[in-house]
Amino acid sequence: xxxxxxxxxxxxxxxxxxxQEIEKSLRYxxxxxxxxxxxEEDKAQSQxxxxxxxxxxxxxxxxxxxxxxxxxxxxxxxxxxxxKVGFMTEVDATEVMEKLPQLLAGKGWVEERAMLEAExxxxxxxxxxxxxxxxxxxxxxxxxxxxxxxxATINGEFLTTYRADGVIIATxxxxxxxxxxxGGPILYPESKEILLQPLASHLSLSQALVLPPExxxxxxxxxxxxxxLSLDGQVEMPLSSDDRVEVKLSSHVARFxxxxxxxxFYSLLERKLKEKVL
Numbered sequence: 001x002x003x004x005x006x007x008x009x010x011x012x013x014x015x016x017x018x019x020q021e022i023e024k025s026l027r028y029x030x031x032x033x034x035x036x037x038x039x040e041e042d043k044a045q046s047q048x049x050x051x052x053x054x055x056x057x058x059x060x061x062x063x064x065x066x067x068x069x070x071x072x073x074x075x076x077x078x079x080x081x082x083x084k085v086g087f088m089t090e091v092d093a094t095e096v097m098e099k100l101p102q103l104l105a106g107k108g109w110v111e112e113r114a115m116l117e118a119e120x121x122x123x124x125x126x127x128x129x130x131x132x133x134x135x136x137x138x139x140x141x142x143x144x145x146x147x148x149x150x151x152a153t154i155n156g157e158f159l160t161t162y163r164a165d166g167v168i169i170a171t172x173x174x175x176x177x178x179x180x181x182x183g184g185p186i187l188y189p190e191s192k193e194i195l196l197q198p199l200a201s202h203l204s205l206s207q208a209l210v211l212p213p214e215x216x217x218x219x220x221x222x223x224x225x226x227x228x229l230s231l232d233g234q235v236e237m238p239l240s241s242d243d244r245v246e247v248k249l250s251s252h253v254a255r256f257x258x259x260x261x262x263x264x265f266y267s268l269l270e271r272k273l274k275e276k277v278l
């Protein structure tokens with residue numbers, strides 16, 4: 001391992017000092033490294049090429065940003081938890097310096113998690129926009145508490161028109177997030193299935209669907225008020241009536257370097273869900 005990236009959450013008081021401590025240790029060992037705030041995603045993207053590892057210091061939100069940066073480059077991520085839950089993180093801040101030699105030596109195994117690709121097709125724009133998400137893609141209402149109509153098509157076949165607050169399309173990673181809060185099932189982390197979960201559906205299909213990896217989902221919005229597209233709850237853009245969002249699995253995957261046993265998810269699940277509640 002020759003080059004390491006450190007992405008830190010600037011809103012966490014302890015994140016930058018820890019990032020600087022790790023940077024100092026890495027440079028002492030003769031390794032090249034870069035340090036960047038998670039709020040400067042474009043800057044981090046420009047520094048990421050040729051990196052062998054990215055340390056994400058913060059919580060799951062920081063990891064979501066790290067995944068969008070690292071996935072196209074196939075760079076593994078190690079999550080260092082400073083947050084409350086840390087479903088995707090690997091080590092706590094108190095133990096990262098102790099475990100750093102193992103991580104730099106490439107010990108452990110790599111877990112691959114599916115990502116989504118969302119293509120936005122609008123009436124106004126001539127060029128379609130393509131985005132990636134590790135957790136989920138949300139299509140639905142904006143700030144006004146009013147239902148929107150969302151016509152859903154699966155692989156070209158009409159499914160239903162949702163009258164709802166919105167529709168969540170989630171990966172296995174996202175199944176423990178927003179989709180779970182909306183009543184959806186939990187998928188195994190390395191599952192490639194896609195979860196389609198309506199949110200507060202009224203007089204229309206309300207059950208979640210678990211769809212195979214080769215599925216393409218198209219959502220068409222009909223609304224007279226504000227609607228939006230949200231990716232991982234971090235990137236948002238307005239939608240107008242007749243705008244369409246096409247979602248499928250990305251060709252890129254998020255890669256996580258793990259030191260824990262491959263069965264870690266089962267023993268972690270209940271504890272982390274309880275931490276979310278507390």
